[in-house]
Amino acid sequence: MFDLHTHFIPPEVLLWVKDNQHFVHAKWERKAPDKAEFLTINNKWGFELKETFINTGLYLEEQEKAGVSHSLVSPIPQLFMYDFPEEVTSELTEVYNRSIANWVEENGARLSALATISLQTPSQAANELNRAMNLGLKGAIIGPGIGQHMLSDSFFQPFFEEANRLKAIIFIHPLLCEDRRLKRRMMPNLIGVPWETTVCATDILLSGMIDKYPYVKILFAHGGGFLPYQIGRLDKGHEQWNLVSSNLQAPPSEYLRRFWYDTVLWNQDSVDFLIKTVGEDRVVAGSDYPFDLCVWPPKEINKQGAHSLLDYALR
Template sequence: MDDFHTHFIPPEVITWLKDNQTIVNAKWINKDDGKDPFLTINEKWGFELKKGFIEGEYYLAEQEKAGVSHSLISPIPQLFLYDFSEDITTEMATLYNQALANWTNKTPQKLSALGTVPLANPEKAAQVLNHAMHLGLKGVIIGPGLSNHMLSDDFFIPFFEEANRLHAIIFIHPLLCEDPRLKRRMMPNLIGVPWETTVCATDLLLSGLIDRYPNIKILFAHGGGFMPYQIGRQDKGYEQWKLVSSNLKAPPSEYLKRFWYDSVLWNQESLEFLINTVGEDKVVPGSDYPFDLCVWPPESKNNLGAISLLG
C-alpha cells in the first residue's frame, strides 16, 4: 500500500531552525511528561517532535512495519513560514526541498516527496516549484491560501500557470483555523482543520480554476473536509444562482470528481461515502503520519487513486 499523506523534517531543516531560532521564534519545550520535546514556531502551531518526524531510519522502519510500500512525503505545515519575509520563506523552501530530494532520491522505490514554496510571492513560488520538480520532487504542498488571498484569486496566476505547465501535484493542506469560537476543546484541530479545507476546496471548485489549468493534479487533505458531504447543496445552488454557475461548465458534483482526496477520515463509512461520491480512482491512501491524529497504517481499499494521481 502507498501513503500519500505523511510528513518529515530532514536534519538539515532542524539545523536551520536552531541556527535561526530567534528569527522564526522557534522553541523546544520539554513538558516533563515522558514525551518528546514540543516544538512551536512563532507562537503558533506546536506539536510533539516525535522520532517519526526527524529520524529517517526510524521512519523507514515504521513504514515497513505498517506494510506501507511507498510514501509520498510532505513538509510540515508549521514550516510553510508564510508569515515571514519572502527571503526567509524562500530560504526554508529551498533548503527543505533539496534535503527531501537528497533523501528520497536514495531510495526511490520506497520514498518520493513534495516540496514547499514561498506562496506569498507567486512568481517566486513558481520558480521554486520548477526547481523542486527538477530535483525530482512530484510537486508541492501548500496552505489553503493567505490571510488576504484565496487560491482562486488572480494573484496566484503565475504559480498555477507553472504548476499546469509542469503537470505538478498540488497538495492543499489546511492551517489551523483562527475562528475565536473554536478556542476550546481542541476544536481548531477537530473541526477547524477540515473547515479550512472545505472553504478552500469549495472556492476552487466554483471558480472553475480546474478548467483553466487542467494539467494540475490537486489533492485535498483529510478527505476534502466537509465539501463532498455537502455537494448536493452546491448542485442546488448551481441550479438557482448565477453566482454559483457562472464559472462552471457542469454541476459541481461533476467537478468534484476532477480532484483527488486522501483517505485520512478515521471512519470506514465516511471513506466509503467519499469513494462512492468521487470514484475509487480519486481517493488515495493517506495517514498524516506521524501527527497525533494519524490513521496508521493508512486505510484504503485499493491503490487506484495512487495510480491515477502519479500517472
C-alpha cells in the same frame, strides 16, 4: 500499500530552524516526561517533535512495519513560514526541498516527495516549484491561501500557471483555523482543519479554476473536509443562482470528481461514502503520520487513485 499523506523533517531542516531560532521565534518545550519536546514557530503552531518526524532510519523502519510499500512525503505545515519575509521562507524552502529530494533519491522505490514553496510570493513560488521538480519532487504542498487571498485569486496566477505547465501535484493542506469561536476543546484541530479545507476546496471548485488549469493535480487533505458531504447543496445552488453557476461548465458534483482526496477520516463509513461520491480512482490512502491524529497504519484501498495521481503504470 501506499501512504500519500505523511510528513517528515530532514535533519538539515531542523538544523536550519535551530540556527535561525531567534528570527523565526522557535521554541522547544517539554510538556510531559513521556513526550518529546514540543516545537512552536512564531508563537503559533506547536507540535510534538517525535523521533519519527526527524529520524530517517526510524521513519523507514516504521513504514516497513506498517506494510507501506511507497510513501509520498510532504514537508510539515508548521514550517510553511508564510508569515515571514520572502527571503526567510525561500532560504528554508531551498534547504527543505534539496534535503528531502536527496532522501528520496536514496530511497526511490519507497519514497516520493513534495516541495514546500514561498506561496506569499507567487512568482517566486513558481520558480521554486520548477527547481523542486527538476530535483525529482512531484509537486508541492501548500496552505489554503495567504491572508485574505483565496487560491482562486489572480494573485496566485503565476504559481498555478507553472504548476499547470509542469502537471504538478498540488497538495492543499490546511493550517489551524484562527476562528475565535474555536479557541476551546481542541476545536481548531478537530473541526477547524477540515473547515479550512472545505472553504478552500469550495472556492476552487466554484471559481472554475480547474478548467483554467486542467493539468494541475489537486489533492485535498482529510477527505476534502466537509465538501463531499454537502455537494448536493452546491448542485442545488448551481440550479438556482447565477453566482454559483456562472464560472462552471457542469454541476459542482461533476467537478468534485476532478480532484483527489486522501482517506484521513478515521471512519470506514466516511471513506466508503467518499469513494462512492467521487470514484475510487480519485481517493488515495493517507495517514497524516506521524501527527497525533494520524490514521496509522493507513487503510489499504484500491490503488487506482494512487496510480493516477503519481502517474504509475497500472500493473
